[in-house]
Amino acid sequence: MLAKRIVPCLDVKEGKVVKGVQFRNHEIVGDIVPLAQRYAEEGADELVFYDITASAHDRVIDKSWVSRVAERIDIPFCVAGGIRSIEQAREKLAFGADKISINSPALTDPSLIARLQDEFGRQCIVIGIDSYYDAATDSYKVKQFTGDEAATKDTQWYTQDWVSEVQKQGCGEIVLNVMNQDGVRQGYDIKQLSMIRAICDVPLIASGGAGTMAHFKDVFAEANVDAALAASVFHKGIIDIQDLKRYLKDNHIAVRL
Amino acid sequence: MSQIATNAEQTIVGNTVIIDTGCANLSSVRYAVERLMTELERESLFVSDDIDLIKSAERVILPGVGTAPAAMNALKSKGLVDVIKSLQQPVLGVCLGMQMLTRSSKERGAQSQDCPCLDIIATEIEQLDSKGLPLPHMGWNQITPSKHPIFDGVSAGSYVYFVHSYRAPISDYTIASAQHGETFSAAIAKDNFIGLQFHPEKSSQAGARMLKNFLNMTKETFANSAANTPLTEALL
Numbered sequence: 001m002l003a004k005r006i007v008p009c010l011d012v013k014e015g016k017v018v019k020g021v022q023f024r025n026h027e028i029v030g031d032i033v034p035l036a037q038r039y040a041e042e043g044a045d046e047l048v049f050y051d052i053t054a055s056a057h058d059r060v061i062d063k064s065w066v067s068r069v070a071e072r073i074d075i076p077f078c079v080a081g082g083i084r085s086i087e088q089a090r091e092k093l094a095f096g097a098d099k100i101s102i103n104s105p106a107l108t109d110p111s112l113i114a115r116l117q118d119e120f121g122r123q124c125i126v127i128g129i130d131s132y133y134d135a136a137t138d139s140y141k142v143k144q145f146t147g148d149e150a151a152t153k154d155t156q157w158y159t160q161d162w163v164s165e166v167q168k169q170g171c172g173e174i175v176l177n178v179m180n181q182d183g184v185r186q187g188y189d190i191k192q193l194s195m196i197r198a199i200c201d202v203p204l205i206a207s208g209g210a211g212t213m214a215h216f217k218d219v220f221a222e223a224n225v226d227a228a229l230a231a232s233v234f235h236k237g238i239i240d241i242q243d244l245k246r247y248l249k250d251n252h253i254a255v256r257l
Numbered sequence: 258m259s260q261i262a263t264n265a266e267q268t269i270v271g272n273t274v275i276i277d278t279g280c281a282n283l284s285s286v287r288y289a290v291e292r293l294m295t296e297l298e299r300e301s302l303f304v305s306d307d308i309d310l311i312k313s314a315e316r317v318i319l320p321g322v323g324t325a326p327a328a329m330n331a332l333k334s335k336g337l338v339d340v341i342k343s344l345q346q347p348v349l350g351v352c353l354g355m356q357m358l359t360r361s362s363k364e365r366g367a368q369s370q371d372c373p374c375l376d377i378i379a380t381e382i383e384q385l386d387s388k389g390l391p392l393p394h395m396g397w398n399q400i401t402p403s404k405h406p407i408f409d410g411v412s413a414g415s416y417v418y419f420v421h422s423y424r425a426p427i428s429d430y431t432i433a434s435a436q437h438g439e440t441f442s443a444a445i446a447k448d449n450f451i452g453l454q455f456h457p458e459k460s461s462q463a464g465a466r467m468l469k470n471f472l473n474m475t476k477e478t479f480a481n482s483a484a485n486t487p488l489t490e491a492l493l
Contacts, residue, residue, distance in 0.1 A: 002396050002397070003397040040461070070285055074292070121322060123422070173393075173395060
């Protein structure tokens with residue numbers, strides 16, 4: 001049986017792992033490779049590196065860190081952030097990334113997904129979606145450019161429609177980033193994720209809101225997602241990945257131990 | 258991770274050639290093999306499309322990511338189709354590299370017909386019937402391996418990393434099975450040719466063990482295997 005995946009996400013800036021509050025005041029946490037290696041050894045099933053250098057600047061940035069990760073890590077990893085073209089995607093894949101994740105550029109030009117799929121195969125094309133609950137219309141909608149507070153804007157897409165569109169264009173996996181309306185680390189938005197699961201035929205990764213081990217159990221058991229992504233609970237040592245996986249196994253969730 | 262609890266002390270003999278298919282996961286496969294080698298052994302590792310180097314290698318790896326038509330076109334344009342078919346030493350096809358060992362693939366890409374493959378192993382690639390489960394089949398799944406030497410030290414139920422939408426059916430050539438909806442071939446083999454549908458280079462210790470098993474194979478390993486004996490009869 002296919003195991004449910006636990007996916008730590010690391011923010012990368014100029015080749016270092018950083019953390020910040022609401023995309024500001026980034027402080028360096030450490031070198032990428034030892035941190036990635038530690039997560040892999042602790043039982044992470046996959047890693048996502050969110051390159052926050054990339055989206056804000058157009059200048060040429062050193063991406064050799066991708067190959068340094070690929071040399072040492074024996075689990076799959078995905079590179080997200082600032083990929084707007086076939087060539088930028090090719091560079092990451094050639095350096096050894098298994099997948100690339102696209103968010104805002106796909107909203108600007110949805111045909112980018114189809115072109116990437118034609119070139120590299122759908123298995124390595126991940127679409128990130130930042131979804132929010134719009135109380136005025138009682139619906140879920142998609143935001144663009146969430147990496148930069150000043151640039152963030154609403155789009156015309158309802159989340160369900162965008163999820164259908166990106167599948168039609170040929171993506172291989174969807175990361176749905178959405179927070180429980182109760183706030184940060186109050187759990188994944190089970191209601192929304194369940195609704196998206198019903199219309200999502202490709203693997204679905206839940207992102208946003210993880211605070212406790214029970215939140216992971218709930219999102220797997222109730223929303224039936226394929227993977228759960230989290231950052232701060234792992235970086236801050238609130239949850240140990242091995243403990244989490246044993247807990248999930250005890251709760252009858254299929255995991256790789 | 259880097260401490261692989263296998264017969265790591267055994268020296269890797271002879272040249273290992275990873276065929277340069279121009280595909281995207283070449284470096285991942287190379288890195289995984291390098292992690293299992295000493296500095297000295299790495300001097301005998303090549304990523305190449307040179308016909309003489311491939312023919313004379315002790316063992317050959319055929320990687321592959323992308324679509325079957327694109328990968329077969331790459332092999333054709335490099336003049337490698339007959340070269341690969343004639344190899345007598347151990348050959349390991351990974352993911353699409355496994356699929357290319359078969360007769361044909363229904364993954365057509367932009368073509369209007371099924372894609373002819375290398376026709377080394379008499380089975381055909383078709384879309385995985387996931388019975389409603391998400392596709393691609395992506396993530397860690399368990400395999401049921403046979404006693405084929407590539408699985409030496411790999412226990413039943415080991416998790417390995419899969420990413421694919423097409424599969425080889427269960428056949429006489431199946432040497433490991435997995436289930437995602439239907440049960441399919443996680444690995445196939447015939448004589449000196451071995452194909453793994455999953456990615457050993459991304460499958461943590463279990464994958465490293467299989468790669469190490471392969472690196473320990475030589476031209477002699479399959480020299481005595483009875484030709485045309487389906488492996489399932491011989492090994493299961």
